[in-house]
Amino acid sequence: MKVKKKLKHFLPYSRQYIDKKDILEVSKTLKKDFITQGPKINEFEKSFAKYVGSKYAVACATGTAALHISCQSLNLGIGGNLLTSPITFVASANCAQFVGADTHFADVNPDNYCISSSSLEKILKKKKIDIIVIVHMSGHSADLDEIYRLKCKYGFKIIEDSCHALGGKYKNKKIGSCFYSEISTFSFHPVKPITTGEGGMITTNDEKIYKKLLKFRTHGIHKNSQEFINNDLAFDHSGNTNQWYYEMNDLGYNYRITDIQSALGNSQLKKLDRFIEARRKIAKIYDKGFSSNEFIKTPKVSPNIKHAYHLYTLMIDFKKLRKTRNELMKQLEKFNIGTQVLYIPVHLQPYYSKKYGFKLGDFPVAEKYYDNCLSIPIFPDLKKSEINYVIEKINYLVN
Numbered sequence: 001m002k003v004k005k006k007l008k009h010f011l012p013y014s015r016q017y018i019d020k021k022d023i024l025e026v027s028k029t030l031k032k033d034f035i036t037q038g039p040k041i042n043e044f045e046k047s048f049a050k051y052v053g054s055k056y057a058v059a060c061a062t063g064t065a066a067l068h069i070s071c072q073s074l075n076l077g078i079g080g081n082l083l084t085s086p087i088t089f090v091a092s093a094n095c096a097q098f099v100g101a102d103t104h105f106a107d108v109n110p111d112n113y114c115i116s117s118s119s120l121e122k123i124l125k126k127k128k129i130d131i132i133v134i135v136h137m138s139g140h141s142a143d144l145d146e147i148y149r150l151k152c153k154y155g156f157k158i159i160e161d162s163c164h165a166l167g168g169k170y171k172n173k174k175i176g177s178c179f180y181s182e183i184s185t186f187s188f189h190p191v192k193p194i195t196t197g198e199g200g201m202i203t204t205n206d207e208k209i210y211k212k213l214l215k216f217r218t219h220g221i222h223k224n225s226q227e228f229i230n231n232d233l234a235f236d237h238s239g240n241t242n243q244w245y246y247e248m249n250d251l252g253y254n255y256r257i258t259d260i261q262s263a264l265g266n267s268q269l270k271k272l273d274r275f276i277e278a279r280r281k282i283a284k285i286y287d288k289g290f291s292s293n294e295f296i297k298t299p300k301v302s303p304n305i306k307h308a309y310h311l312y313t314l315m316i317d318f319k320k321l322r323k324t325r326n327e328l329m330k331q332l333e334k335f336n337i338g339t340q341v342l343y344i345p346v347h348l349q350p351y352y353s354k355k356y357g358f359k360l361g362d363f364p365v366a367e368k369y370y371d372n373c374l375s376i377p378i379f380p381d382l383k384k385s386e387i388n389y390v391i392e393k394i395n396y397l398v399n
């Protein structure tokens, strides 16, 4: 196989794929009367719900906003307790803090780096937890059956943080179907499975939760005359609703997505299956390419999982290699290969260690993962020659 000496362009660990159709859809929307709250949002929500197999979908500003109003709609507040994985983006833990609740962690499973049900149960025996935020790390679903068993036993609610896992499946159920959970949340940041620039989505099968989400997404305002409280202001002398009238009964935010973004989202969603297939093909080539490297472990996939491969993360034994991760990342950068460390364990972030006293050693599997992980380029239009180039350079440097 022929591999180029040094690639002329940089390969990031992930990036968006935007084609002419996407651009056309966005331009068409820019010419319409409504560029913010028009028909594209509803269209995006409907197609998204249909794709994942949920009853409802609510589009919003970001994946972080999605987590925030999900917590709010499940009534998490001061005195409440949310638990998540330490191996995630900080937003999965921060959503508890936004509503005045406390954040807890359980260690991860050494096979897939999603939350470990045995570590989770140890905590549940001691502490009442209201919400578990399950992170489908890298696009590999957590063990939802086992977590659901614990849900029935201990009575918590589940938010699936599915930001990595759109297009993936657990036991033939699409991630986002909410078969095991109250809510599932998504992000459309450019590195994610599909993009709207910034953007997020929430899916649920519960009508009450759905209605709350709609309200919290837009300042807590609603226009449902049956729920108006200030009747003197809401209705005229003949009992007709004043047409301008709206009410704010709860505190909400401006977490809306725009029509421009939703036009892009709709167009991207049509390509999602192709994107996922491309990612899965790349993963297969990587698996083979690193299989005989004694310093490298490639990602494992548990039975009954369709991995969405948002990330392809190598576990590298840097101690045995006698090279630091920083050195390797710099060497790879010189070859125009971008890599990333995802994530620094959240319990070790100064905000959390200061507030709750978390320290190194609290979650050993998560910490070991952090010591060894390195995410390498994976995105839909990564070419075969580029994949082989990455394999060759990594095997050359990790030796």
Ligand SMILES: Cc1ncc(COP(=O)(O)O)c(C=O)c1O
Pocket: 062, 063, 064, 065, 088, 089, 091, 092, 135, 161, 163, 164, 186, 187, 188, 189, 198, 199, 200
């Ligand atoms: C697991 C996880 N949760 C939440 C988020 C937050 O999403 P956003 O960046 O759209 O706010 C991200 C994105 O980085 C993520 O990877």
